[in-house]
Amino acid sequence: MSIRLKFNLVLAVVLLLAAAGAGFYVHGFLQKAAIDEVRHNSQLMMHSAMAIRDYTTELVKPHLDEKLEEKFLPQTVPAYAATETLKRLQNRFPGYEYKEAVLNPTNARDRANEWEERVIQDFRDGKVDLKQEVSGEVGEGMHRALYVARPITIKQPQCMACHSTPAVAPPTMLKIYGEKNGFGWAMNETVGVQVVKVPMFYPLEKARQTFYTVMGALFGSFVLLFVGLNLSLSSLVIEPMARLNLKLEDLATKDFLTDLVNRRRFFERLETEMAAIRVKNSSLSVVMFDIDFFKRINDTFGHDSGDVVLKSTALRVRELLRSSDCAARFGGEEFIILLKETPLDAAMAIAEAVRARIAGTPFDAVGHVSASFGVATWDHKEDSHALIKRADEALYVAKSQGRNCVVQAKEPGAAA
Structure with missing residues (x-):
């Protein structure tokens, strides 16, 4: 029950009791x-x-x-x-x-x-x-x-x-x-x-006509009071609280540096989408990628330049995704992307497009930067952690194969 509804219920009860009491007395x-x-x-x-x-x-x-x-x-x-x-x-x-x-x-x-x-x-x-x-x-x-x-x-x-x-x-x-x-x-x-x-x-x-006139005026006053208090409640309480809640929601669910969702929020979204996809019997994929040699960037150009790389990477990723997709900063220089209703071949193509976008345009003060990608498609059986683990393993395979590439994850249960 919303605060406005609670307030209006209490206010309505108080005004009705006041009207009844005033009516009885008058x-x-x-x-x-x-x-x-x-x-x-x-x-x-x-x-x-x-x-x-x-x-x-x-x-x-x-x-x-x-x-x-x-x-x-x-x-x-x-x-x-x-x-x-x-x-x-x-x-x-x-x-x-x-x-x-x-x-x-x-x-x-x-x-x-x-x-x-x-x-x-x-x-x-x-x-x-x-x-x-x-x-x-x-x-x-x-x-x-x-x-x-x-x-x-x-x-x-x-x-x-x-x-x-x-x-x-x-x-x-x-x-x-x-x-x-x-x-x-x-x-x-x-x-x-x-x-x-x-x-x-x-x-x-x-006396009866006077009673009706007084009660009509009282009712009109109560209506004006009701409207006035609701407007005041909206402007002084509800709207500021809504803005504050949005800020708190952003603080709780978004990464402050890249403005992408954080790890906790990503897992919530992934669990929700997996439940929906299970009902629809559709496909879902995740793409995990990591900035190559990010520690060297921080050591060579400083942490401020490293932050610029992270923010610019988030912008380039966001430009290529659909509104139904979800990108998150998973930790450090590691990112993850949720691709809703996307089979493996489409997920590989999107990952390749993101890789090319990152590697193709130099970053300010740093120059060219690359990233390694692992792509996994959900098999409708494994849980969210197992799905992400497969994508992470594919990412490390990409690292071992020379970086700046996209690797498909192995099927669940396949030998390493």
């Missing part, structure tokens, strides 16, 4: 903020209703009570005033509702529905403290709303004038609402609840 925060906004709006409506009730009781009703004998004015009733005033908000703010839900109302529109009856009954049964408000959710989807309910408990004696019995109720009121509803109330009795309903869909939808 979603919870936005949901809570939306609910808090709904609760704030519900309290605002409830206190607005209470303010309207108080205003009606203190400043409106006293001035109109004297007219009740002539005409009943519902506007003097605090509950009616609060309901009608806040009802006007619904035209501009749909879903915002205020209702004084009563079990036995004077006005039929104020009759409690099923869930409102349950809330009233909880107050009446003592399950909920009368000094507290209760809240909850009703409806689904776009009609999902938060409600806040406050008990309506008879505390003021003047309420009994309209709700005790029809006999004591204002006649003008009876003409409008009749004698069947809104009577029989008692002091300290919880007869209903003030209910405020505030829609939840819009704040929650706003």
Whole structure:
């Protein structure tokens, strides 16, 4: 597994965990903020209703009570005033509702529905403290709303004038609402609840859209971070490491003087090619050669001139080889060539061409130099060391025959 893949896997896991954690936190925060906004709006409506009730009781009703004998004015009733005033908000703010839900109302529109009856009954049964408000959710989807309910408990004696019995109720009121509803109330009795309903869909939808926007921006930032870190990784780590690895590979596998592969790398390549040739049932040859009288060159012209000869020899060899061939400095002034898919006669011809190239052109400061060659072709049975040994033995035969020549190696197992 490459370092880039490891880095990207770790980075992806970290970013996914960060995104999941951030998403969980942001979603919870936005949901809570939306609910808090709904609760704030519900309290605002409830206190607005209470303010309207108080205003009606203190400043409106006293001035109109004297007219009740002539005409009943519902506007003097605090509950009616609060309901009608806040009802006007619904035209501009749909879903915002205020209702004084009563079990036995004077006005039929104020009759409690099923869930409102349950809330009233909880107050009446003592399950909920009368000094507290209760809240909850009703409806689904776009009609999902938060409600806040406050008990309506008879505390003021003047309420009994309209709700005790029809006999004591204002006649003008009876003409409008009749004698069947809104009577029989008692002091300290919880007869209903003030209910405020505030829609939840819009704040929650706003929170959802904000969540998507934040997560989209976060995802975009993570993508930019991912790309930026990968570019930085490439430029600051991977590419320098790749260049360093190439240099280390060269140091480990190449001869520093001739720039040919070294002995260890040559054996690795030879083993690989032998395995491939065995499958293909093709041919493979090696050519080993040695600079003639190289010690005399070093002693006569100096080691620097000897190094020039070695480097120039490597260049002349490389010029004659195919890209599939492999030349190596085997040690000292000794070289070896791997000829892939090359039979013996072709290997002999290539060795002769290399010999002629070395001997035919003089070397700077040294003059003419020659080399002796041994050529062996693999028999698909012997190992790499045995193959090279046969080529080396042929090389020494060339030395003994006067040097500057090419000698074919004997077949494996042949008598010396």
